[in-house]
Amino acid sequence: MASPNPPSSWTTLVLDAWHEHRIAIFVSALATVALFRLYSSLRRLLYQETKSIDSLSAKPKLDAPFLSAESEKNPAAKTAVSRLDPSEVDIERISRSVKQSAPNPSAGKAKAGPKRIAGKKPQISPSRRPGKQNGRVATDIHEGDFDVQVLIFYSSLTGSTAQYAKDLKESLFSATEGPYPKLSIETPSNGLPAAPISRNFLPAQLYNLEEIELDDYFISPPKAEEDVKGVKYIYLVVTPSYETDSPVAPFLEHLQETHHDFRIDTAPLRSLAGFSVFGFGDSSEWPSSEGKFCQDAINVDKWLGKLTGGRSGSRRLFPLGMGDMNPSGEGPGADESFKEWRIHLEEAMREYAETGSLGGSPESRTAVESGDEDSELEDEDAEAEDVVDLEDISGMIPKKTSRKDDSTGTVKPAPLPIDFTTPAGKLALAAGEGQAEHRKEMVPKDGVTYSALTKQGYTIVGSHSGVKICRWTKSALRGRGSCYKFSFYGIRSHLCMETTPSLSCSNKCVFCWRHGTNPVGTTWRWKVDAPDVIFRGVVEGHYRKIKMLKGVPGVRADRFAEAFRIRHCALSLVGEPIFYPYINEFLALLHGSKISSFLVCNAQHPAQLRALGPVTQLYVSIDASNRDSLKRIDRPLHRDFWERFQECMDIIREKRDVQRTVFRLTLVKGFNVEDEVQGYADLVERALPNFVEVKGVTYCGTSTAADAGLTMGNVPFYEEVADFVVRLDKELTRRGLEYGIAAEHAHSCCILIASKRFHVNGKWHTLIDYEKFFKLLEEGREFSPVEYIGEANPEWALFGNGGFNPEDERVYRKGKGPKAVAAGGACGAGEEESGGCG
Structure with missing residues (x-):
């Protein structure tokens, strides 16, 4: 009779079975654990859901005296009150809760997606803000009554740019000269003293871009408390340009990241009053032909243009200025360029303080940063198609041989036609016939000709003259x-x-x-404006047209001046x-x-x-x-x-x-x-x-x-x-x-x-x-x-x-x-x- 297997043989069998089936055992164990955890989770969720439903189904009612009229009208307030014990009801607290929780029927459903920052930062106490002035900071609430605060930002490696920035702070609005030259006769721009500043300009403040928190100024402008007078901010940035180790590099990186950050509004600085940039460079190191002269300042101007409005209209107060630090350069030196930029900048700030706007149209301020030139083709309205030349309609209008005197009711003969270009017409002009009341205007302001010409970009001066900016003027600027x-x-x-x-x-x-759309004729029979009136009008009209271009990207400050x-x-x-x-x-x-x-x-x-x-x-x-x-x-x-x-x-x-x-x-x-x-x-x-x-x-x-x-x-x-x-x-x-x-x-x-x-x-x-x-x-x-x-x-x-x-x-x-x-x-x-x- 055979004896049973010894213990060692059983051990061997178990080990063999383990080695043969261990993978299946591991998989089975893991599956069992996973099923158990899933079962436990489902039971927990089912219990919580049941408990939530039971709590919502219980609706104990309050006595009528504790239901205010507001809560009766508002279901949300009614629910909030119904969950309170009558002895613990606080009427004032319930009223506040009703106002806060009342649904807004005009509010639409929130869009799914990441939260966007719309250029608004948490309120900072005026006492803690670095840019405060007498406890007042900027606000957009009081649009009609505000002060203007100029903030000067600079970056400097050797200290020369810092000195220029300090000089700018001290010399603002101290110059007596203006941007307009003297002409043969006075015009409103070049013959009159500078208009007094109608708004309060707070003392300018100076900041080193390397020493401030850039988020405090370049994600959104400083804000104000509701109980203070409004302050509008103007940013002036003065920078050097270096090819390597540029101190402006972190600032440029911040501006670029802010623009591309999907969480931040595309134009977070649109509430600025305006901005302007001046850059220093050395033409001996970077000739203008290479495109690197004042490259850092060019980029700062570009990114600020995008952050203040971009294609919807930037807040560029004055074009980019550039100064050449090379003493042997061909053009004006840095001191002269900086002074000229400051003089025209002051004029632009005066204009903003007086009007509250940057001037020009939004289209002229559009930040077209690409190389495409602006198109000069102007859309024609249907009204322009209806314009008829004066010579064409002369035969369609009955000729008047007499006119009625309103005072006496009698009929008087109509004035004889006079051609003021003839010798007899010259005598009539000397007698004042050119400004007689019965003389018609060549381009009356309520006529279709006036409307058509102004739509094409003309500024009509007097009754028969005009001025317009040429496409090549814009190109040269x-x-x-x-x-x-x-x-x-x-x-x-x-x-x-x-x-x-x-x-x-x-x-x-x-x-x-x-x-x-212009009038035509073989004789001059209209009113005649004096030459000095036309001269003043066309010069001022030209100045206004030039000013409208100061916010256009790429306009050079030296040529603008x-x-x-x-x-x-x-x-x-x-x-x-x-x-x-x-x-x-x-x-x-x-x-x-x-x-x-x-x-x-x-x-x-x-x-x-x-x-x-x-x-x-x-x-x-x-x-x-x-x-x-x-x-x-x-x-x-x-x-x-x-x-x-x-x-x-x-x-x-x-x-x-x-x-x-x-x-x-x-x-x-x-x-x-x-x-x-x-x-x-x-x-x-x-x-x-x-x-x-x-x-x-x-x-x-x-x-x-x-x-x-x-x-x-x-x-x-x-x-x-x-x-x-x-x-x-x-x-x-x-x-x-x-x-x-x-x-x-x-x-x-x-x-x-x-x-x-x-x-x-x-x-x-x-x-x-x-x-x-x-x-x-x-x-x-x-x-x-x-x-x-x-x-x-x-x-x-x-x-x-x-x-x-x-x-x-x-x-x-x-x-x-x-x-x-x-x-x-x-x-x-x-x-x-x-x-x-x-």
Whole structure:
């Protein structure tokens, strides 16, 4: 009989079974534990839910005396009261609870997602806030009555920027000089003392960006308690620029993180009164051409623009200022630039204190930080389509032969029509007939013409004059280049004022970019404003237009300050400036203020052209070389338009030795390009102008142009304009006329042909010595245009080099890069030039 297994064998069997099934045992154990925990959790949740339901189902009632009228109306209050023991009810506490817990029917359901900070910080006691002034901090409650607090922030590595910031704190509103130059007659801006500050400016405070808590100032402005007077804050930031170890780097990082933080409002600093930035750099280390000069200040200005409004309109009080610490730099030094920035900044702060706003429109303050240039195409309203020229409706209105005297009831004969441009009209003007009550205004303020022109950006001055900011002025203020006048004649666009003393014209050109909204006529029968009234009005209107651009991103503070020193006046814009009866008196006011003049006429008023006094440069628009083409393109109103045109050619020849005379040829493909080189050469040979400007037409896209058959197909490519100029130059040379191609500005699609009298020592000298011109005027004698020839044209302006100033930055629109331009583009397909008829 076999004996049972020994104990050692049982142990071996157990160990073998363990090793064979241990994984299954572990899995089973874990599953059992998991099931047990799940069962326990479900029982606990079921118990809590049952308990909650039981507690909610029990509703003991209170006696009626303890239910107030408010709780009867409010179910939430009723529930709160029902859970109290009647002996423990506190009526006042229940009332407070009702007010706090009452549902708001107008409040919508809260959106799901992370909490957003809307630029509001927890209330900090005034005694603990570093930026307090007499216990008062900023508030937006008292909009009509507030003080202004200037906070100056700086960052400094060597201490020089800190000293500039301290000097700024001490010198604010201490200067006696203003931003406006003296002119020949006083205007409200340049002739009157600075207006007293109408609001209280609290003493400026100075903060080192490295020593303060940035969140206290740059996530939201300081706030005020409800029982104190409001304070509006202005932030001034003064920074240096360093390529490495910049002290501004942490500040820039904070601004950037604040902007990109999804928990913070996109514009947490929008309640600021305004901000402005000034940066110091060294041009010897970072030339402006490399784009790194004052780079830190540029970035601070950009991020503050985004944090104060971004595309909805930033709070930029004054453009970014930059100072060059290089003592051998070409431009003004840091001290001069800083002083100029401070003077204009004070003017902007005075304006804010007076009006409570930054000025300008929200659109002008939009922070377009990309490289795209602002479009100049303006939307046309339906009202603009309804505008009818005065000449067109003259036959539709019954002519009045008499008028009724309201005082006596008798009928008096109507006043005889007077053309104030004739000798008899001049006598009538001297007798005061130009301001007679029965004379109508050319552009009445309640008329459709006034409405249409103001919508296009004009400022109407008096009853017949206007001023407008050119597209190139905006471009020059941003350092993006000037128009052809700078390449040809040395005129910087931000120093140029474009105006006209007469909005009326004698032509209705098919390519006119004024949309056919200006009045037209062959005689002047309207009221006549005095020249000093027009001068004051256009200067002030120009100043207002410039001020509206101070919040535009990219505007350079130095050029913005220079823009108030008007150095040139382009009398073109719209209408016929020579038509104004007091044109010579108006020119004298310009020249007396050291403002040069370019006057454009349409060769339809020979009497006024012959009587014209000295101008810096006299233009004649030549849009066709023969009678039929001129009638088809310019659509003149005079029946003897061709005879007038030819007489003006002879007058231009008479004036060529006493004035700089210019032909302005506007090329319209299909109208005056293909077969008119011979005809244009005939006109040049007849008038012998000093210069011939050839420009491709700019398509305006209006219904007027469409009705005349003008489309984008009529806009020549720049290569076609250049080819036309080369052919015209060869034809002039073949005839023995001494002309040559002097300069170009491809961006304006414009090329200049000049007389060889301006080709001196092998170089073209089409630039103008403006100081010499004014000295010659003061001598009171006739002088030749060669007496105020300027320096030689720069290399970049000569024909074949493009004509774009390398000191500026060329910015291309999307899809219009250098390759597209090199391949050729239509003159009107890119940026539109907002120039006048000439």
